[in-house]
Amino acid sequence: MHSNYPGAFALLPMVVAAAACPAPAAAQAAAPTQAPATASAPGKPEAPTPTQAPATPSAIGYPATGDGEGTVPGKFNVSRWAEDWRGMRDPAKRDDPLDRLKYLPLTDSGDVYLTLSGELRYRVQETTNPDLRDRAAQRQDRTRVFAGADLHLGEHVRVYGELAHAGLQGLNLGTPGANLRNRLTLQQGFGEVKGSIGGAEVGVRGGRQEFSDGPNLLTAVRDDPTLHFVLDGVRGYARGKHVRADVFDLHFVNYGQGGLGDDRTDSARRFSGATFGYVVPQTFLGKSKLFLDPFVWRLRSDAAVWGRQTAREERMFYGLHLYGEIDRATIDWTVNHQGGSFGDRSISAWQAFIAQTWRIAASSDAPRVGVHVDYASGGGGASGRGTLRTPSGLYGNNIYYSYQLFLTPANLLAISPNITVQPVKSLRVTAEYTMAWRPNEDEAVYRASGAAFAGTQNVAGKHTADLIRAQAVWTVTPRISLTGRYEHLMVKDALSNAGYKNSDFLVGWISLRF
Secondary structure, three states, rough: OOOHHHHHHOHHHHHHHHOOOOOHHHHHHHHOOOOOEEEEEEEEOOOOOOOOOOOOOOOOOOOOHHOOOOOOOOOOOOHHHHHOOOHHOOOOOOOOOHHHHEEOOOOOOOOEEEEEEEEEEEEEEEEEHHHHHHOOEEEEEEEEEEEEEEEEEEEEEEEEEEEEEEEEEOOOOOOOOOOOOOHHHEEEEEEEEEEOOEEEEEEEEEEOOOOOOOOOOOOOOOOOOOOOOOOOEEEEEEOOOOOOEEEEEEEEEOOOOOOOOOOOOEEEEEEEEEEEEEEHHHHHHHOOOEEEEEEEEEEEEEEEEEOOEEEEEEEEEEEEEEEEEOOEEEEEEEEEEEEEEEEEEEEEEEEEEEEEEEEEEOOOOOEEEEEEEEEEOOOOOOOOOOEOOOOOOOOOOOOOOOOOOOOOOOOEEEEEEEEEEEEEOOOEEEEEEEEEEEOOOOOOOEEOOEEEEOOHHOOOOOEEEEEEEEEEEEEOOOOOEEEEEEEEEEEHHHHHHOOOOOOEEEEEEEEEEE
């Protein structure tokens, strides 16, 4: 790949130097041994999993949850490449025959080994009034098959590959996307080289890969569709104990629906930039495990579409992401300004995502109450005039506001109180009520795909919708989980005045991972 974005990768030497410097005593005391979860709500997790594991631990010691790859510590991960199964070289730690597949030594020393992984998921869902129009209900029967292989050639080199199949049957399916119906695809295929320079862990990863080093509402693997969201390109990182940096230059991927030969790198959409990280010292807030991640990104789209206009768009993202734990509270806060140009028009847009939950007792399974308040500016998208003030949601979590993909952080103000309870250890139930408005009545209401609800820019009303949502996850075993979700969306004047209708959504699925 030829890059015209050398500035991001030029930052690596400076970050290596910073990571190698000793941290102040306060920061050294603050480095958490276990990274925190992020604030949760029914739509916050892209999809529930049994339990999740950190990425391969940094040899230098930057906490896994803050390094842009890992998630909540446990056993399995939504991103299978991020799991670390070296512990399975000890037979005493294996619980069943499938554990043997997690560590297959290829040399006598065991430094060269293979990890195999897989997932089977069967899902059935029904949506009334699809697209919020008065029409027959849609039913989707989805099948997911993932198969991955992770080859470690010593401590410094690895190669990861993952094949995927997406099956789809049902009623009133319309034209399914290639992430829902796909005979076979190379979902991921990358090589990685890493080592240590000046006391910092450094590495480069190139190929087709998942990238979610940022706020969940902007970058996510999107586990709700059958296939994950992936990109082609290169990513470099440098990590010390208390600071880190990731730089990247990636292109979107257009899935085909046939075999392995029809997926294409989308040269017209390029995503590049840098994400930095800092472990916030505990002395600032007492008992805490917090991370602060500034980011500077660029999204270039050769044929972006806003309203009736198609033009080249250069969109810059300048943001701060603060997340982690403060005592029994969990927070996930982001402020993001977007600038740049769309054709001959300037871009000036804002987003703020403020999510927090509170565990009401010391026990880890105590009920949690929370609320997330989200704002996204709007203006100029549907009208095609003046400064474009409607932000991009990039490829963020597309079910955060609506399981039916009916809302996104563009021209949006949403307030969502929620509660999560665990009536028994293996069952987690979450309920949420969302109230959504559009800040700019002259701008359209937008879907999770980024497309506008046709006609909404021409009708009066700021109140967009209210949503009742519930989710239950039963972890039958560490490998098997059952999930159910329900959503009732009540359109308000911004949608109803344009002819849109209420909708119900019900889904259930079973997942098996190894």
